[in-house]
Amino acid sequence: MERVQADLALQVLIYAARLTDGLSDHAARFGIKRDQLDRLRAIPFGELPEFVQCLRNNTIMIQFDPASLDSAFMSHQRRSAERELRDELIRAGASYPTMSELFGLDNPTFTSLRKQFDLPESIGRPKRPEEERQMEIWKAWQASGTDNPALRLLEMHRITGVEVRVIASLIKSWEDGADAPDLGKATDREQGKNVKNP
Numbered sequence: 001m002e003r004v005q006a007d008l009a010l011q012v013l014i015y016a017a018r019l020t021d022g023l024s025d026h027a028a029r030f031g032i033k034r035d036q037l038d039r040l041r042a043i044p045f046g047e048l049p050e051f052v053q054c055l056r057n058n059t060i061m062i063q064f065d066p067a068s069l070d071s072a073f074m075s076h077q078r079r080s081a082e083r084e085l086r087d088e089l090i091r092a093g094a095s096y097p098t099m100s101e102l103f104g105l106d107n108p109t110f111t112s113l114r115k116q117f118d119l120p121e122s123i124g125r126p127k128r129p130e131e132e133r134q135m136e137i138w139k140a141w142q143a144s145g146t147d148n149p150a151l152r153l154l155e156m157h158r159i160t161g162v163e164v165r166v167i168a169s170l171i172k173s174w175e176d177g178a179d180a181p182d183l184g185k186a187t188d189r190e191q192g193k194n195v196k197n198p
Helices: 003-017 021-030 034-042 045-053 066-091 096-103 107-116 131-143 149-160 164-175 183-196
Strands: none
Touching: 003 021, 003 034, 003 045, 021 034, 066 096, 066 107, 066 149, 096 107, 096 149, 096 164, 131 149, 131 164, 149 164
16 A cells, blocks of 8 residues: 555544444444444554555545635635734724624633733723824724724724724714714814914
């Protein structure tokens, strides 16, 4: 038997031999009969490599479905991207309610991740920024080109430098009916500055 096939066969046989009685039916998925499984278990572990050499090359045949593999790669890529986004938001100061809503995190997982990133356990209540900073956040929020709320929050953090928990608190208050910043006043102020400092 070729080296690669022998290594694969050895690993499969070791797995099958170690199946407990309650899981022994799984050996049938490899085409191993119950009496053959009993005989396999009777072979000393150290003699299994020698037993493998007695097998024919076509004893074990495994073939992957390329379409299924491609689908698995895509799914793994999405999960990895979501995990990276989750971690970035936590590092950027996202609160537990926000992470629970966006990612379904429970409190122990959230606390564990903050500890993993060397962040303090308690983050306290977010303080409302000054009006000019609120206007900056509001303008960036309105100009955002993504509908993904998690990406949008992280984008706001990168633009303004404000912690995600503060941004999320502001957005929620505006969505709940609180008055958003008056961009007209902000524009008037900027124009006034330009007149004074041409």
